Amino acid sequence: MDQARVVVISRAGRASVPDGVLDGLAVRFVQRQEAPDPGTAVVLLRDADVLACTNICLPVLDEVLLQRLPRLRHVVLYATGYEHIDLAVLDRHGVTLSVLPAYATPAVAEHALAMLLSLAARVHLAHDRSRGTVHADTSLRGVELGGRTLGILGTGRIGTRLARLATGIEMHVLGHDVDPMAVARAGRDGIEMVSKDTLLERSDAVALCASNQRGAGPVLDMAAVMALRAGVLVVNIGRPALVDTAAMMVALRAGWVRGYGVDEVVLGSHSPSADLDLLRQGRVLQTGHSAWWRDEVLERGAAMFGAAIVAAAQGCPVDVVRECSRGQDALIGVGT
Numbered sequence: 001m002d003q004a005r006v007v008v009i010s011r012a013g014r015a016s017v018p019d020g021v022l023d024g025l026a027v028r029f030v031q032r033q034e035a036p037d038p039g040t041a042v043v044l045l046r047d048a049d050v051l052a053c054t055n056i057c058l059p060v061l062d063e064v065l066l067q068r069l070p071r072l073r074h075v076v077l078y079a080t081g082y083e084h085i086d087l088a089v090l091d092r093h094g095v096t097l098s099v100l101p102a103y104a105t106p107a108v109a110e111h112a113l114a115m116l117l118s119l120a121a122r123v124h125l126a127h128d129r130s131r132g133t134v135h136a137d138t139s140l141r142g143v144e145l146g147g148r149t150l151g152i153l154g155t156g157r158i159g160t161r162l163a164r165l166a167t168g169i170e171m172h173v174l175g176h177d178v179d180p181m182a183v184a185r186a187g188r189d190g191i192e193m194v195s196k197d198t199l200l201e202r203s204d205a206v207a208l209c210a211s212n213q214r215g216a217g218p219v220l221d222m223a224a225v226m227a228l229r230a231g232v233l234v235v236n237i238g239r240p241a242l243v244d245t246a247a248m249m250v251a252l253r254a255g256w257v258r259g260y261g262v263d264e265v266v267l268g269s270h271s272p273s274a275d276l277d278l279l280r281q282g283r284v285l286q287t288g289h290s291a292w293w294r295d296e297v298l299e300r301g302a303a304m305f306g307a308a309i310v311a312a313a314q315g316c317p318v319d320v321v322r323e324c325s326r327g328q329d330a331l332i333g334v335g336t
């Protein structure tokens with residue numbers, strides 16, 4: 001049998017994997033700053049059995065492209081979330097998708113707690129006031145988190161880790177998840193699992209740690225935002241689409257939500273936004289998808305990326321995701 005041919009597309013090129021890990025494989029590294037367009041992708045990948053790629057460099061894996069890449073069997077994605085990829089299309093073309101499920105878990109859970117603490121203690125606003133970028137009269141009055149209740153929506157890897165951290169600062173933790181297995185696991189970890197309505201009603205702070213399901217609406221839609229407790233703090237370390245941002249801005253402006261932290265740029269990224277004052281006042285804290293950007297995560301990610309490429313090249317891909325009948329995607333635990 002022919003040796004599998006691997007194409008790695010990333011900004012870091014060879015540095016995307018530790019030295020020596022791919023020795024013995026037929027690998028071509030392509031260093032790019034952005035995703036190839038369909039024509040370029042065909043040229044780069046027509047001989048590839050395995051595409052290994054970072055999100056930024058991932059071509060759109062649609063029907064048209066995959067028809068032109070009949071040799072392709074595996075995609076290894078350097079990312080945890082994959083809702084932007086149509087698994088049904090991959091399936092029709094016999095292509096598997098592997099992701100890196102746990103490489104950033106500790107960092108992202110810590111980031112969620114950091115955002116919560118910042119919103120509660122107004123750390124970011126105090127910093128801005130010391131620099132004179134907000135008015136000297138701006139109130140820095142905050143709240144304590146100890147003794148309060150944190151509701152975690154999505155008790156997977158990051159959510160359960162955040163639960164342990166929050167318990168360490170004496171918060172009481174509630175959890176909610178749509179997956180019965182995640183509910184059972186979190187229950188065994190000592191998290192009090194409740195319905196979404198109960199969580200929204202009882203939580204002084206809410207953390208969104210849910211995966212974003214392809215085609216699903218926001219977890220915190222307008223009705224859910226209105227069902228939050230008055231004065232609540234909300235942090236979102238998942239995709240911005242988990243929250244109805246417009247509804248959140250209305251709730252912030254009304255004072256119903258005290259602060260919203262999101263690990264993306266939701267205000268001011270494209271055009272001047274009507275809600276930039278909320279950013280200036282520190283009521284929105286946005287961190288631009290930086291939660292995972294840590295020394296340890298980069299090291300762990302490179303090692304896991306390398307191992308996943310080797311496994312795919314050997315025809316035994318690990319951490320493969322598939323579409324399940326109940327509409328939720330699932331990680332098939334091969335080698336996890």
Ligand SMILES: NC(=O)c1ccc[n+]([C@@H]2O[C@H](COP(=O)([O-])OP(=O)(O)OC[C@H]3O[C@@H](n4cnc5c(N)ncnc54)[C@H](O)[C@@H]3O)[C@@H](O)[C@H]2O)c1
Nearest residue numbers: 080081154156157158177178179182210211238263291292
């Ligand atoms: N900000 C970052 O740098 C960064 C880094 C890694 C991951 N992430 C995001 O974090 C998400 C979670 O990561 P994880 O490793 O914990 O994933 P995970 O799959 O272990 O956990 C996600 C959980 O969310 C649950 N869920 C999905 N939809 C839900 C809903 N509507 N209500 C309640 N629960 C729901 C799932 O059932 C699952 O248990 C990823 O999907 C990704 O979007 C962000």
